[in-house]
Amino acid sequence: MALFAVTSCNGGHDQKGVIEVIQNTVTPFKTDIISEAVINKSLVAVHDSAVNRELFVRDRVTEINRFNCDACHATPLSPQTSQNKLTHADINLAHGSGKGPDKCDICHAPDNRSKLKTVGGKLIGFNEVYQLCGDCHFQQKNDWIGGAHGKVVGSWEGARVRYNCADCHNPHQPGFPKRWPATYSLPDQDILSISTEKLIKSSNRSNQGY
Amino acid sequence: MTEKTANRRGFLKTSIASAAAASALIASGCQNRQLPDGGSEIALRWKEYFKKNYRLMTDQEKRETVDRLEKLAKLDQKINISIATNSPKQNVLFGYAFNITRCEGYMDCVEACVQENNLDRASKTQYVRVFEMENGELDISSGNGKYYHEVPKEDHFYMAIQCFHCENAPCVKACPTKATWKEEDGIVVVDYDWCIGCRYCMAACPYWGRRFNWGEPSIPRDKINPNQHYLGNRIRKKGQMEKCTFCVQRTRDGKLPACAEACPTGARIFGNLLDSNSEIRFVLANKKVFRLKEELGTDPKFWYFMD
Numbered sequence: 001m002a003l004f005a006v007t008s009c010n011g012g013h014d015q016k017g018v019i020e021v022i023q024n025t026v027t028p029f030k031t032d033i034i035s036e037a038v039i040n041k042s043l044v045a046v047h048d049s050a051v052n053r054e055l056f057v058r059d060r061v062t063e064i065n066r067f068n069c070d071a072c073h074a075t076p077l078s079p080q081t082s083q084n085k086l087t088h089a090d091i092n093l094a095h096g097s098g099k100g101p102d103k104c105d106i107c108h109a110p111d112n113r114s115k116l117k118t119v120g121g122k123l124i125g126f127n128e129v130y131q132l133c134g135d136c137h138f139q140q141k142n143d144w145i146g147g148a149h150g151k152v153v154g155s156w157e158g159a160r161v162r163y164n165c166a167d168c169h170n171p172h173q174p175g176f177p178k179r180w181p182a183t184y185s186l187p188d189q190d191i192l193s194i195s196t197e198k199l200i201k202s203s204n205r206s207n208q209g210y
Numbered sequence: 211m212t213e214k215t216a217n218r219r220g221f222l223k224t225s226i227a228s229a230a231a232a233s234a235l236i237a238s239g240c241q242n243r244q245l246p247d248g249g250s251e252i253a254l255r256w257k258e259y260f261k262k263n264y265r266l267m268t269d270q271e272k273r274e275t276v277d278r279l280e281k282l283a284k285l286d287q288k289i290n291i292s293i294a295t296n297s298p299k300q301n302v303l304f305g306y307a308f309n310i311t312r313c314e315g316y317m318d319c320v321e322a323c324v325q326e327n328n329l330d331r332a333s334k335t336q337y338v339r340v341f342e343m344e345n346g347e348l349d350i351s352s353g354n355g356k357y358y359h360e361v362p363k364e365d366h367f368y369m370a371i372q373c374f375h376c377e378n379a380p381c382v383k384a385c386p387t388k389a390t391w392k393e394e395d396g397i398v399v400v401d402y403d404w405c406i407g408c409r410y411c412m413a414a415c416p417y418w419g420r421r422f423n424w425g426e427p428s429i430p431r432d433k434i435n436p437n438q439h440y441l442g443n444r445i446r447k448k449g450q451m452e453k454c455t456f457c458v459q460r461t462r463d464g465k466l467p468a469c470a471e472a473c474p475t476g477a478r479i480f481g482n483l484l485d486s487n488s489e490i491r492f493v494l495a496n497k498k499v500f501r502l503k504e505e506l507g508t509d510p511k512f513w514y515f516m517d
Contacts, residue, residue: 029485147489151476181317184358
């Protein structure tokens with residue numbers, strides 16, 4: 001009897017905990033899949049010292065209407081603080097409440113409207129915006145490269161594709177506004193007080209769509 | 211003497227068999243409609259009634275039951291569905307991480323799950339539940355799971371729970387008919403047709419992960435998701451247990467589960483725990499993660515962390 005009790009207490013004796021299973025993995029997991037969600041989009045490789053494997057973002061410049069801003073805009077950027085009259089009047093710069101960039105030319109290259117300018121003065125394209133954001137938000141950038149920050153596009157296996165910084169955060173107004181939830185949950189009382197009539201009705205309804 | 215025994219046995223056999231058939235038909239409410247290929251509905255329901263537990267089926271039997279289910283769906287709901295029976299991928303153990311700082315209580319995950327997994331709209335069944343907790347609270351049962359106002363609320367944070375797919379799942383141990391088990395890729399699944407509806411698993415689960423169909427589920431025909439998996443989002447019946455399956459119909463195809471795909475703030479991280487380069491492994495290695503009710507020893511594969 002006692003023996004039986006001991007062995008049953010040890011129930012999952014040969015079953016390892018999940019951390020042990022992870023630590024004892026020998027075979028590396030490798031696939032070269034690129035998920036369907038991004039197959040038709042061109043991908044741009046992420047370049048950073050923290051990147052230790054293949055990492056991509058989607059090519060966004062091809063989706064900007066009338067990209068190659070400097071094809072028409074040849075004059076240098078004037079040092080405005082926010083909206084210009086007539087052009088880009090919808091942009092309200094509210095990044096960091098005084099401690100963040102408060103002028104257009106802090107991030108945008110003054111002499112090249114198609115490029116951004118990092119803190120070190122290097123000109124980068126819009127697809128490499130993570131290098132600019134990461135100059136100040138380095139903690140988030142390292143987390144993003146590793147996967148703890150931001151979102152994966154498409155697949156959990158294979159070549160990883162991430163949303164770029166500007167895909168989620170509006171660089172001019174990065175704060176997320178308040179909104180209503182997508183749905184609600186029923187209070188438990190409702191379920192308990194469903195009348196027997198309703199239950200009978202729902203069980204008589206055969207499994208036909210309506 | 212032997213002749214009498216044989217007659218009595220034979221009589222009992224046929225009468226029990228026909229009573230069983232009749233009750234099965236009455237229970238399924240079928241009218242023996244004819245199928246387009248000439249078969250009869252009674253034959254389909256008869257075979258469905260007597261099929262085996264999914265784990266004991268051969269590949270041929272799996273194909274046959276999928277075929278029957280697809281035909282019955284065409285008869286009942288007048289829709290074309292496709293039920294997959296993908297096996298787990300090699301070298302995969304699914305894990306999930308939830309970033310409490312990023313969740314703003316939008317409940318996009320809850321709604322996406324309902325639509326992806328063909329959940330009952332009448333009783334508003336939801337696999338994922340989001341709790342609104344006051345800053346400083348640690349116990350999830352002190353949270354409010356039924357909020358409906360603009361989010362995020364001042365001085366509150368949000369946490370979501372769903373089935374955690376425990377490595378040492380109490381629900382698997384509690385099931386008297388072995389209708390629920392843990393697959394090789396770590397997903398705890400339910401064979402809905404094998405479930406007898408005793409709800410022992412619901413009592414055993416410490417995380418409110420399980421849902422029971424008290425009534426016949428109803429989904430508007432145009433909202434039914436036709437891409438189904440036998441162990442996943444195929445349509446359940448009254449008296450069957452169900453729960454989050456990490457969207458087995460999506461994840462075994464390489465896609466993210468619907469909740470992770472829907473989250474607009476990137477609070478949900480899903481991946482393969484055996485892939486040392488995955489996002490979930492990065493979180494486990496670099497963030498202060500914790501699991502709910504660790505002291506129960508259920509070994510859940512769902513971690514929470516804060517930035």
